[in-house]
Amino acid sequence: MAELIVVRHGQASFGSAQAQGYDRLSEQGEVQSRMVGATLKAAGVVPDRLITGTLERQRRTLELMGFDGTPEEHPGFNEYDFHDMLHARFDGVPPDDVVRDRKHHFRTLRDTLKDWQQGGLPGAAESWPAYSDRVEAARLHATRPGADCVVVVSSGGTIGRLVQRAMGAPDEMMITLNLQVKNTSVTRFIFNARGRFYLHEFNAAPHFFTADGARHMTYS
Structure with a gap:
């Protein structure tokens, strides 16, 4: 193989x-x-x-x-484009600590990906099925x-x-x-x-x- x-x-x-x-x-x-x-x-x-x-x-x-x-x-x-997802989730203005603080960033990443997989973030450029x-x-x-x-x-x-x-x-x-x-x-x-x-x-x-x-x- x-x-x-x-x-x-x-x-x-x-x-x-x-x-x-x-x-x-x-x-x-x-x-x-x-x-x-x-x-x-x-x-x-x-x-x-x-x-x-x-x-x-x-x-x-x-x-x-x-x-x-x-x-x-x-x-x-x-x-996947996490920056785009953040903009979709936070109406174009991601909180600064999400961008710059590692602990907050990865907690937000997990929550955002879960929402995305379940059909949330309709404003994101790419859906979970498309990805x-x-x-x-x-x-x-x-x-x-x-x-x-x-x-x-x-x-x-x-x-x-x-x-x-x-x-x-x-x-x-x-x-x-x-x-x-x-x-x-x-x-x-x-x-x-x-x-x-x-x-x-x-x-x-x-x-x-x-x-x-x-x-x-x-x-x-």
């Missing part, structure tokens, strides 16, 4: 009210990206298909991982015939959705998984041409398993 390896992008710039501010790797994120690339290569991973979403933080992560080959892009691997459909389209694109090892760089929510779908778990499980995904962690699936798709490993980060490596571990 073939393998799909999905890596979450490196740490980005938290605290900007603008999505563009978050869509750049921090210095820590650049270090993490090089670390995971070196670890995967040391483990013998030689991808014959490379894919990212269209986000800069995803593209830059893959670039720094250092694999040979020309990557493809598929927007289905992009993250789910584009992630599934990206999965099918990545696992099409012709590759035995596919490496994708995506985002936490999309990785959570892929895992939730592979497990046949309720939609709300995506939220729990999303909030666990470490920057540059590795999630593996196996698949075949008959449409089989199984979770093999979730949120692994062997590049953080040493005392020196552990200081680089982040979640946002």
